[in-house]
Amino acid sequence: MPNAPVIGTTRPAEVVARENGLTIGNARKLFATPEGGVVKALDGVSLQIRDGEFFVMLGPSGCGKTTLLRAIAGLEVLDSGEIYLGRDRIDSLPAYARPVNTVFQSYALFPHLTVAQNIAFGLQMERLPKPEIAARVEEMMALVRLDGLGGRLPSQLSGGQQQRVALARALAKRPRVLLLDEPLAALDLKLRRGMQDELRRLQRTTGVTFVFVTHDQEEALSLGDRIAVFSNGVPVQVGTAEEIYEQPVNRFVADFIGESNFLAAEINDDGDFRVADGPWRELSEPVLPAMDGTVTLAVRPERLVVDGTAPELVRGALAEVVYMGTDLRIRVSLADGTSLAIRVSPPFEQLHLTPGAEVVVGAEPSHLHPLAGER
C-alpha cells in the first residue's frame, strides 16, 4: 500500500516549506515542572531534513531530542510551530495518519507474538491482503537478516536481534520517515558498532529518510550524512561530520564533539594574536576581539605539534605523556596554569620527551579557530 494519505495542506506564508523533505519551522514546546517552573524543551527549532538523508540529532540528555521526535511522530503536540512533509503540513494530523514510524530504545516488541507476527502487526492493522503481508514480512526479515527466525518469540532472541525485529516492523509499513530514538543505547559497544553499519546499510538500501537521535558524539559522526547539534532546545549547528568537527561554531560544539583546547589569545592593533608570551602571529580568519582585546581560539589536540613541524604558538612544561598505542597523549602546562592536551600519531621514536622539560607547542594557522562571541 502507498503511504497513508496526507491531509491539511494549508501553508502559512511565513513558512517556506520545501518541495521535498521534512521541514520543521520554529517548533516550541514548554513543559511545566512539578516544582511549578517551566522547561523550554523546544525553544524555536527550525530544520530542513532532506529526502533520503541519514539525519542525526545529537545533544546531551535533556536538550529536547525526544520531544522533537515525538512531535514529528504525532505523540506530542507543539505549543507553536509547523511540521511539513514535502508540501504537506502534518503537525495537525493524528499520529496514525502520518507517514512516519518510530523505533524506540526499548524495542517495544509484543512479547507474546512471534517475530513474523510482530512484523506483520502494523500491516494487518492497515488491512493489507494476506499474501501481501506474507510477502512483505519475508522481505523485511531478509532485509534485516533474520531469515528463518520468523517463528521465534522475542524472548528467544538476543538484544541485537530484537532491535532488528523492531526495525523490520517499523520499515514494513514503508514510512517516508523513520524516527529512531537512541535505538542502540541498550547494546554493548561491539554490538552497537555492528548495528551502526547495519543501520547505514538499511538506510541506503531502502532510501527512507532516517532521523536518528543520540547523545553519543562518536555514533553521530559515524552515522550522519548531516548532524544537528542541540543545546537547550535548539540546534546550534547543522552540518556534515567534517564541518562540525573542523569548524565548530561555538565553545559548546567544540567541547561536546571530540576534544578541544581553548586558548585565550591577545589581539593587537594589526589584528595579530599571541598566546601567553608566545610569538605574535597572523590570524587565518578575521576576528572581532572582545572589549579587552582578547579572543578564544579552539584547537584540536591532534592539531598541536611538539616536534617543530608547525609554527610556534606557545612554550610550556611537559607535564604528562601517556602511551595509548595508536597515539601519544601529552599534557603541557603553560605559565598561567592552563594545560594543553596534545595527541601525537606514530612514529614516536624521534620525540625525546622528558617530563618537566620545556616544549615548543606549534600549530598551523588554519587549525586555530577563533570562537565567535567569546573572549
Ligand SMILES: Nc1ncnc2c1ncn2[C@@H]1O[C@H](COP(=O)(O)OP(=O)(O)O)[C@@H](O)[C@H]1O
Ligand atoms: N512530559 C514531560 N513533562 C515535563 N517535562 C518534560 C516532559 N518531557 C520532557 N520534559 C523535559 O523537557 C526537556 C527535554 O526532554 P527530552 O526531549 O526528553 O530530552 P532528550 O531526549 O534530549 O534527553 C527535559 O528537561 C525534560 O525533563
Ligand SMILES: [Mg+2]
Ligand atoms: Mg531522549
